[in-house]
Amino acid sequence: MAERSTAAVDVADNSGEQPLTAKADQSTADGVAKNPELDTDSDQAQGSGGTDGSGKKASPPELHSGHKLARRYRLEECVTRLDGFSSWRAVDEKLRRAVGVHILPADHTRARSVLAAARASALLGDPRFVQVLDAVEENDLVYVVHEWLPDATELTTLLTAGPLEPHDAYQMVSQIASAMAAAHREGLAHLRLNPNAVLRTSTGQWRIRGLAVNAALRGISSDTPQRTDTEAIGALLYAALTQRWPYENDAYGLSGLPKDVGLIAPDQVRAGVHRGLSELAMRALVNDGATASRHEAPCTTPEELVKAIGEMPRIRPPEPAFTAPPEYQRTTYQQGTYGRPVPHPGVTQPLTTPPPPLQSRTGKALKWAVSALLIAALGLGSWQLADALMDQGGKSDDTNKSQQTDDGDKGAAQPKPTPISIKGSQEFVAKGDAQHPGDVAKTYDGNPSTYWRTKTFNEGPTIAPYKPGVGIVYDLGSAESLSTATISLRYPGDHTTVELYSADSLTPPSLDSMHQIGKVTTSGTTATVKLGKPVKTQYVLVWLTAVPYSGADPSAYAGAGYKQAIGEVKFTG
Numbered sequence: 001m002a003e004r005s006t007a008a009v010d011v012a013d014n015s016g017e018q019p020l021t022a023k024a025d026q027s028t029a030d031g032v033a034k035n036p037e038l039d040t041d042s043d044q045a046q047g048s049g050g051t052d053g054s055g056k057k058a059s060p061p062e063l064h065s066g067h068k069l070a071r072r073y074r075l076e077e078c079v080t081r082l083d084g085f086s087s088w089r090a091v092d093e094k095l096r097r098a099v100g101v102h103i104l105p106a107d108h109t110r111a112r113s114v115l116a117a118a119r120a121s122a123l124l125g126d127p128r129f130v131q132v133l134d135a136v137e138e139n140d141l142v143y144v145v146h147e148w149l150p151d152a153t154e155l156t157t158l159l160t161a162g163p164l165e166p167h168d169a170y171q172m173v174s175q176i177a178s179a180m181a182a183a184h185r186e187g188l189a190h191l192r193l194n195p196n197a198v199l200r201t202s203t204g205q206w207r208i209r210g211l212a213v214n215a216a217l218r219g220i221s222s223d224t225p226q227r228t229d230t231e232a233i234g235a236l237l238y239a240a241l242t243q244r245w246p247y248e249n250d251a252y253g254l255s256g257l258p259k260d261v262g263l264i265a266p267d268q269v270r271a272g273v274h275r276g277l278s279e280l281a282m283r284a285l286v287n288d289g290a291t292a293s294r295h296e297a298p299c300t301t302p303e304e305l306v307k308a309i310g311e312m313p314r315i316r317p318p319e320p321a322f323t324a325p326p327e328y329q330r331t332t333y334q335q336g337t338y339g340r341p342v343p344h345p346g347v348t349q350p351l352t353t354p355p356p357p358l359q360s361r362t363g364k365a366l367k368w369a370v371s372a373l374l375i376a377a378l379g380l381g382s383w384q385l386a387d388a389l390m391d392q393g394g395k396s397d398d399t400n401k402s403q404q405t406d407d408g409d410k411g412a413a414q415p416k417p418t419p420i421s422i423k424g425s426q427e428f429v430a431k432g433d434a435q436h437p438g439d440v441a442k443t444y445d446g447n448p449s450t451y452w453r454t455k456t457f458n459e460g461p462t463i464a465p466y467k468p469g470v471g472i473v474y475d476l477g478s479a480e481s482l483s484t485a486t487i488s489l490r491y492p493g494d495h496t497t498v499e500l501y502s503a504d505s506l507t508p509p510s511l512d513s514m515h516q517i518g519k520v521t522t523s524g525t526t527a528t529v530k531l532g533k534p535v536k537t538q539y540v541l542v543w544l545t546a547v548p549y550s551g552a553d554p555s556a557y558a559g560a561g562y563k564q565a566i567g568e569v570k571f572t573g
Helices: 022-026 111-124 155-159 166-185 213-218 225-242 275-285 302-310 361-411 437-444
Strands: 073-082 085-092 097-105 132-138 141-147 198-200 206-208 424-428 470-489 496-503 515-522 526-546 565-572
Touching: 073 097, 097 111, 097 213, 111 132, 111 141, 111 213, 155 198, 155 225, 166 198, 166 206, 166 225, 166 275, 166 302, 225 275, 225 302, 275 302, 424 437, 437 470, 437 565, 470 496, 470 515, 515 526, 526 565
Parallel strands: none
Antiparallel strands: 073 085, 085 097, 097 141, 132 141, 198 206, 424 470, 470 526, 470 565, 496 515, 496 526
């Protein structure tokens, strides 16, 4: 059964077997059973392996509510009772505060490892982790006392309402990764890092519970603890972005990925996912090497993940929504009722209607005088305006005659270029893999800060022999008379070559099936291809055959090398 409390350490059984006390498993911090679920917190769902060093299981100690440990910790409510140990919500009567307690027999096969893990975790003293307060062996019992956070909410609960906002997901992965990096520097691993073990406090701080202790209670170990915890952080970020668990099995109230599809990037699972966070999750999850869709190396340790996060542009919180202030209400004092008798409750106070303005004899005389002045002013102004227009008309005729006589045909208006709108687009792949097909629409969205970019090549500027070129086919909606193409580029340098081709469809079969209609080479950030004479076509290929060398671009998640990006494409006829 999945643990429901936001304060107790996650210690539900990996195997999914029913606990000895079902009601204890279904209880929450306030003692009310809420929506009991099957335990989905398995090693397979977690995505990492674990082994129990012994097949022996000790009997759980016979404890009950009201029992006291060390004459101090009064047990209140059993949260979990599994595999020879139990977890409780308790009260520290000495300090008058709620605490959590794990209890197991002193002769339990994992009692020594639990004590050692608890004491090592307590020595860390990092506030980003739920603190171990005491670890004691007494009266044939071993018990571990830890903090209880009544104001904290599990990530599991947060994700029931939907995926996190990009800023919240960024804060979560930043804080969790840096905390785990600090733990591993001290030789401590978690090995059970999942949505039940991650809490967000009321102040917005993210905290981790069960460092080392949860794995010791389960008998879980790993030959590559840093890699295991890094992949777990990637799974947490994946779930926060998509509200899906990045494995085929459903877990923690989240649906798994479709079977036989494999691990796909978060931005392919859900629309609108932050691209940088999506790539970060994949770098943490795909630890056997970078995928074909990107060149960044995988992150195999929390330290590497912290470094990758630091290279990302910072994600700012959303702007607060503006709430209009309430309508201004005048007080009785401002209405001039100060000193007047206050009406009895429930009695409507009569309002005194003010007299119409200027109804006196003097007021009427003043109105007639103002009206006469206005009429006179309007007449004088009209006469002056008519006189000025007549003079200007005569001069204009003379000027026009002079221009026609002196300039001849030079004064004739030149036709202005007509913008041609883009109705659709498709990345054209002549050889090998695509570049970034999901970004082609960004080249005509009216926002110069968004772009489609190429991969980063080791040699250049000519893209061949890797590829004959890379580019995008644009659909103009119908056959248009094309005369100019203007392409804004992200990287200057020596040099970018842009070719234009006329195509018969949005998905031409090959480069040879198209007709080249223009070409330009530039070292700047704008490429303007002017056709010798207008060409009538519906489909146009913008084709890059050479790209400049540019340094690393963290905001575009691109390393140093030969690359280019297109911001906006505009066609005119």
